[in-house]
Amino acid sequence: MKLLDNLTLLRICIILILLNTIILLGSQYYVYTKHWDLYWFSSFFYRELLLCVSYFCIFWILSLLPHSLGKTIAWIIFSISLVCFIIDVFLLYTFDTNLNSYLVIVALETNPQESAEFLHNYVSVGLCVLYVCFTLVCAVLWRCIKPIQQTRRRIKGILIWLIVSIGILLSMALTHTKPLNEDWHDMLYNYTRQIYRALHSTYTFMEEYKTLNAKFESLSAQLQVKKAKNHIENIVLVIGESTQRNKLSLYGYPLPTTPLLNTLKTNNPKNLLIFNDVISPHAQTHESLSLSLTLA
Numbered sequence: 001m002k003l004l005d006n007l008t009l010l011r012i013c014i015i016l017i018l019l020n021t022i023i024l025l026g027s028q029y030y031v032y033t034k035h036w037d038l039y040w041f042s043s044f045f046y047r048e049l050l051l052c053v054s055y056f057c058i059f060w061i062l063s064l065l066p067h068s069l070g071k072t073i074a075w076i077i078f079s080i081s082l083v084c085f086i087i088d089v090f091l092l093y094t095f096d097t098n099l100n101s102y103l104v105i106v107a108l109e110t111n112p113q114e115s116a117e118f119l120h121n122y123v124s125v126g127l128c129v130l131y132v133c134f135t136l137v138c139a140v141l142w143r144c145i146k147p148i149q150q151t152r153r154r155i156k157g158i159l160i161w162l163i164v165s166i167g168i169l170l171s172m173a174l175t176h177t178k179p180l181n182e183d184w185h186d187m188l189y190n191y192t193r194q195i196y197r198a199l200h201s202t203y204t205f206m207e208e209y210k211t212l213n214a215k216f217e218s219l220s221a222q223l224q225v226k227k228a229k230n231h232i233e234n235i236v237l238v239i240g241e242s243t244q245r246n247k248l249s250l251y252g253y254p255l256p257t258t259p260l261l262n263t264l265k266t267n268n269p270k271n272l273l274i275f276n277d278v279i280s281p282h283a284q285t286h287e288s289l290s291l292s293l294t295l296a
Contacts, residue, residue, distance in 0.1 A: 006063050011145045012074045013059040015138050016081055020051050020186045022134070023088045023098065030096040051186050053165050077188070084187035086131070093130060094122050099191060102283070104198035109285075205290075239289065250274065 028044045058077075062070040088098050097103075110118070245251040250258040250265065264272045281296060282288040 006067075006070075007145070007147050008071055009059050009063050009074050010147070011142050012078045013055055014145055015141060016078060017052055017055050018138070018141065019081065019085045019134075020055075021048060023085060023092070023187055024048060024051065026088070026092040027098045030092055031098060049165055049168065053162065054186065056162070081187055084191050085134075088187060089130060089134070090122075090127065093127050099194050101194045101197035101201060102287075104195055105202060106285075108198065108202070239292075251276075 024044070024047055028040075028047075059074065062074055064070075065073070084099075091097055091099060091103070107115075247253055248258050248261075249256050250261045256262070261272065265274070280288045281291040
């Protein structure tokens with residue numbers, strides 16, 4: 001058990017398990033339905049046990065590598081996980097959710113200026129205090145972790161724990177009526193999976209757009225445009241991207257955020273058609289706009 005002798009690997013392993021457990025608790029509490037039944041607790045136990053076993057095995061393998069190589073890989077894992085932890089704490093604190101593929105798509109579609117304005121609006125004192133507290137906990141834990149003296153009894157106990165844990169994981173995965181590995185057991189796996197989902201969804205959308213565009217070009221060549229019988233020469237369609245009706249004075253918001261539309265509503269209501277009962281087909285802008293002008 002060279003892992004017990006390698007102080008740096010041991011410290012990184014334990015702190016990563018702690019950080020992942022914090023995010024796991026947050027996602028289990030905020031994201032999943034809180035029925036507080038046996039399934040809720042067994043799901044958390046399964047994911048936490050999978051987290052501990054997988055990280056112990058990974059860092060045990062790293063301890064078998066040449067010292068500099070294993071240490072470098074461990075620091076890379078720690079650095080990436082730390083970035084994921086900062087993002088997930090922000091998402092859980094602000095939006096009660098962890099990273100998902102839709103948030104990745106939104107991030108890819110956002111420019112730096114909009115991102116800076118977004119962070120300026122949501123970064124709060126409470127969030128910063130939370131980051132400071134986690135940093136202090138990790139710093140104290142780093143100093144408290146000492147090399148573990150290897151004895152036959154201790155190594156035997158670790159091996160027994162590992163075998164029993166793997167047996168429990170297999171039995172729970174095979175016998176439970178619902179899938180227990182619902183999304184993820186650690187941040188790196190979740191981020192890899194969600195980024196892949198986002199890129200795959202974007203690529204699929206682009207391919208579908210190319211197909212539809214080719215069909216449209218073929219169809220447009222056969223279309224015959226006829227002049228409308230009514231006397232409306234122009235129709236102006238205004239799409240408020242990244243806007244919601246709760247912030248528009250046209251829909252009752254107390255501040256005058258839409259003064260021109262309010263004036264048009266008062267002076268010439270026939271030239272303004274206001275929709276009061278519309279439900280967006282999707283939560284994200286690009287998904288919603290792709291369907292908003294269709295019968296879908």
